[in-house]
Amino acid sequence: MKRIAIVSSIYRYLSHAQHMGDRFLIGYPHEGKWHKPDVQVVSLYVDQKPKGDQSEERAKEFGFKVYPTIAETLRCGTDKLAVDGVVIICEHGEYSKNELGQVLYPRHEFFKACTEVFEKDGRAVPVYNDKHLSFSFEKAKWMMDEARRLKFPVLAGSSLPVTWRLPDIEIPLGSVIDEALMVGVGGSDPMDYHALEAMQCMIERRKGGETGVKSVQLLEGEAAWNAPYSKDLLISALSRSDTPLGLTETDGRTQDLVRTGELKRLVAKPAAYLIEHNDGLKTTLLMLNGAVKDFTFAAKVRGRGTMSTQFLLTPVPNVTYSACLVGKIEEMMVTGRAPYPAARTLIVSGMLESCLQSKQKGGEKLMTPQLSVRYNAPAQSQHARR
Amino acid sequence: MQLTRRQILTSAALPWAPNRPKIAAIITEYRKFSHGQHIVDRFLEGYGWDGEHHHPAMDLVSLYVDQHPNGDLTEDRAKRFPGMKVYKTIAEALTSGTGKLAVDGVMLVGEHGKYERNEKGQTKYPRYEFFKEIVKVFEASGRVVPVFNDKHLSWNWEWAKEMYDTARRMKFPLMAGSSLPVTWRTPSLEFPTGARVEEAMCVCYGGVDSYDFHGLETLQGMVERRRGGETGVEWVQAYRGENFWKAYQEKVWPTELVEAALCRSHTLVPAREGFNNIFPTLADMKRIVKNPVAYRYKHADGLMSTMILMSGLLRDFNFSAKITGQKDLFSTQMYLPMPDGRTTLANFFSPLVYNAELMYLTGKETYPLERTLLTTGLTAAGVESLFQSEKQLKTPHLGIRYQATKESTFWRS
Numbered sequence: 001m002k003r004i005a006i007v008s009s010i011y012r013y014l015s016h017a018q019h020m021g022d023r024f025l026i027g028y029p030h031e032g033k034w035h036k037p038d039v040q041v042v043s044l045y046v047d048q049k050p051k052g053d054q055s056e057e058r059a060k061e062f063g064f065k066v067y068p069t070i071a072e073t074l075r076c077g078t079d080k081l082a083v084d085g086v087v088i089i090c091e092h093g094e095y096s097k098n099e100l101g102q103v104l105y106p107r108h109e110f111f112k113a114c115t116e117v118f119e120k121d122g123r124a125v126p127v128y129n130d131k132h133l134s135f136s137f138e139k140a141k142w143m144m145d146e147a148r149r150l151k152f153p154v155l156a157g158s159s160l161p162v163t164w165r166l167p168d169i170e171i172p173l174g175s176v177i178d179e180a181l182m183v184g185v186g187g188s189d190p191m192d193y194h195a196l197e198a199m200q201c202m203i204e205r206r207k208g209g210e211t212g213v214k215s216v217q218l219l220e221g222e223a224a225w226n227a228p229y230s231k232d233l234l235i236s237a238l239s240r241s242d243t244p245l246g247l248t249e250t251d252g253r254t255q256d257l258v259r260t261g262e263l264k265r266l267v268a269k270p271a272a273y274l275i276e277h278n279d280g281l282k283t284t285l286l287m288l289n290g291a292v293k294d295f296t297f298a299a300k301v302r303g304r305g306t307m308s309t310q311f312l313l314t315p316v317p318n319v320t321y322s323a324c325l326v327g328k329i330e331e332m333m334v335t336g337r338a339p340y341p342a343a344r345t346l347i348v349s350g351m352l353e354s355c356l357q358s359k360q361k362g363g364e365k366l367m368t369p370q371l372s373v374r375y376n377a378p379a380q381s382q383h384a385r386r
Numbered sequence: 387m388q389l390t391r392r393q394i395l396t397s398a399a400l401p402w403a404p405n406r407p408k409i410a411a412i413i414t415e416y417r418k419f420s421h422g423q424h425i426v427d428r429f430l431e432g433y434g435w436d437g438e439h440h441h442p443a444m445d446l447v448s449l450y451v452d453q454h455p456n457g458d459l460t461e462d463r464a465k466r467f468p469g470m471k472v473y474k475t476i477a478e479a480l481t482s483g484t485g486k487l488a489v490d491g492v493m494l495v496g497e498h499g500k501y502e503r504n505e506k507g508q509t510k511y512p513r514y515e516f517f518k519e520i521v522k523v524f525e526a527s528g529r530v531v532p533v534f535n536d537k538h539l540s541w542n543w544e545w546a547k548e549m550y551d552t553a554r555r556m557k558f559p560l561m562a563g564s565s566l567p568v569t570w571r572t573p574s575l576e577f578p579t580g581a582r583v584e585e586a587m588c589v590c591y592g593g594v595d596s597y598d599f600h601g602l603e604t605l606q607g608m609v610e611r612r613r614g615g616e617t618g619v620e621w622v623q624a625y626r627g628e629n630f631w632k633a634y635q636e637k638v639w640p641t642e643l644v645e646a647a648l649c650r651s652h653t654l655v656p657a658r659e660g661f662n663n664i665f666p667t668l669a670d671m672k673r674i675v676k677n678p679v680a681y682r683y684k685h686a687d688g689l690m691s692t693m694i695l696m697s698g699l700l701r702d703f704n705f706s707a708k709i710t711g712q713k714d715l716f717s718t719q720m721y722l723p724m725p726d727g728r729t730t731l732a733n734f735f736s737p738l739v740y741n742a743e744l745m746y747l748t749g750k751e752t753y754p755l756e757r758t759l760l761t762t763g764l765t766a767a768g769v770e771s772l773f774q775s776e777k778q779l780k781t782p783h784l785g786i787r788y789q790a791t792k793e794s795t796f797w798r799s
Contacts, residue, residue: 019663026661028663032646032706054660164572167570236437242729243729248730251418252725253431256439312572317656318651
């Protein structure tokens with residue numbers, strides 16, 4: 001059985017490390033069974049121990065050890081790398097924010113501590129990195145370059161690309177996409193990242209694959225409404241929402257938020273993230289807090305008309321979408337192959353950083369030659385559908 | 387020329403299309419989150435369907451509301467949709483005051499509102515009474531139109547049977563039932579047509595004479611696709627409380643099917659503090675589920691089905707089955723976007739309304755009424771078994787045979 005180390009920021013009830021880490025300990029729902037993982041957690045690192053910390057409690061119950069440094073965690077107290085895989089979950093915990101509003105999670109530092117051990121000990125193992133690689137594209141790029149240099153597989157990102165979809169659609173590989181739009185909600189920078197990655201996992205299937213991002217622009221307020229995205233796609237995405245607010249909350253009615261004008265009334269601070277790709281595809285993320293509470297997507301796909309869906313975020317506390325993601329992590333640990341490219345997360349990490357820079361510059365359009373990340377989508381669908 | 391569903395709807399949606407059907411809604415109450423509100427609002431306001439905000443290609447022109455509790459929305463809707471008139475009687479609603487049937491379809495929603503409960507715990511929703519009023523107008527007018535009846539036909543089996551027989555005798559399309567057979571599924575799977583199935587299970591939540599019906603419809607919408615189709619039910623036995631746990635431990639029903647169904651849930655109450663998604667042991671279940679209920683029943687072809695209510699443990703509807711020749715158990719969740727804090731809209735009403743629309747437009751039932759006749763009888767039999775100290779009851783009256791539709795009718799688009 002493969003031995004894995006969990007390297008986390010905090011291990012507290014409903015932190016990412018807990019709800020994902022626990023699944024390796026107690027199993028998780030997977031394809032209609034309570035799946036007992038084919039991997040064993042042998043060591044844990046926690047960067048912070050806030051009130052409610054569960055790290056020692058879990059270590060005692062499940063027979064592993066919490067080590068004071070990442071190197072010791074990977075070596076399990078010996079002098080050589082003693083695990084077959086590393087799961088980095090650096091989300092939640094007290095970390096400062098930068099001037100762009102990004103939480104400075106030390107994912108790059110955690111990753112670096114791992115690669116230092118790999119290099120010194122002459123062996124590298126698969127690494128999963130939860131959420132975006134880093135708040136900084138430069139650091140994220142360095143992480144991917146290190147993985148290539150040391151030849152180990154990396155999986156990263158959000159659970160939105162792998163959760164259930166309503167309806168269960170997939171854009172046929174090699175389709176021509178004329179335009180795509182995503183609706184998201186929540187704060188920046190955690191939730192806009194999830195929404196961008198959800199959109200990316202759909203559009204990367206287009207003809208020619210991902211070609212990189214040419215420019216980004218983040219518009220707010222009235223400028224966001226006036227941004228050049230298709231209103232039809234917005235209507236289509238919102239038709240997939242189960243959570244319209246406002247009058248629906250008042251008396252239960254269904255709503256055509258766009259055509260009635262309610263949308264503008266409900267969203268005090270709209271934000272449009274405009275992404276132009278190198279192959280000419282233009283995509284938009286609209287963050288519409290106040291209007292809905294779910295994540296929906298629509299795209300014009302040539303020959304198929306508009307395709308739209310909701311990325312189902314199942315309820316707290318089960319958050320079973322994270323079981324979908326843990327299934328993918330386990331797959332990489334067992335097979336030694338990442339089921340989908342971390343280049344997706346790399347480009348999204350960069351998109352987000354550049355969008356936030358555009359916002360800071362009052363919505364200036366920024367050219368992004370550094371985001372010329374090319375990659376191809378996996379042929380097989382990776383979201384929950386069995 | 388054979389038209390597809392989409393063509394039928396699109397052509398009829400054109401404003402110049404002739405014969406835009408007129409619909410009357412007969413409902414118990416119009417209050418936020420009552421079934422009447424969920425359903426009638428979808429006709430008036432439209433709803434998200436197939437990637438657009440869909441407006442039914444018909445006009446809801448008349449409304450009868452039996453009760454007007456606090457928060458009644460009848461006035462508000464009538465004001466905002468002047469094309470819809472509110473009438474004081476069912477007959478007037480159907481005739482629009484002309485003395486003759488003046489609509490092309492009827493939506494009957496007899497759910498919610500204050501109605502008496504009998505000694506067995508059944509709420510006496512007046513679906514049968516409403517139906518009789520509707521039929522009276524049909525008879526007097528010498529014309530019939532399609533009727534959609536929300537949920538089971540009646541709490542009373544004889545009345546339900548009479549409703550079914552009346553529709554067949556007078557030859558008008560009648561559809562009925564729950565949203566469960568037509569809502570999303572996670573995963574989006576159809577029961578394999580023609581499969582042999584040995585055991586089927588639904589693990590869900592809610593009360594007797596309420597969500598039990600939804601659990602039974604969940605089961606029936608799946609197992610009716612088995613080899614030979616539905617053959618009817620020979621007996622029903624209910625289990626509750628201690629008897630339930632005893633039966634559970636004695637494996638009266640296959641516990642692996644319960645477990646498979648629970649593995650499809652998105653809402654398992656954590657059995658241990660500090661864990662967010664942990665599989666419950668039997669001891670955990672006993673502690674968490676205060677009043678478990680099971681209806682176990684035998685179909686004429688030998689299939690055994692079990693509907694289990696485990697309120698407290700979960701808040702969704704999960705199906706599992708043992709299919710002959712398949713190594714793995716078959717399972718899925720019938721997903722309900724539920725406005726109990728999880729969503730704001732009960733969008734599982736959308737596929738229900740959509741199917742009603744298809745019937746109003748085509749005059750054809752899109753799925754078999756016999757399904758709901760059977761589940762109506764099963765609900766009543768389950769309640770009766772509970773009332774008679776959980777006795778096994780023979781159900782010769784439920785020898786209902788029917789075939790499933792070839793096409794899937796659950797929400798996939």
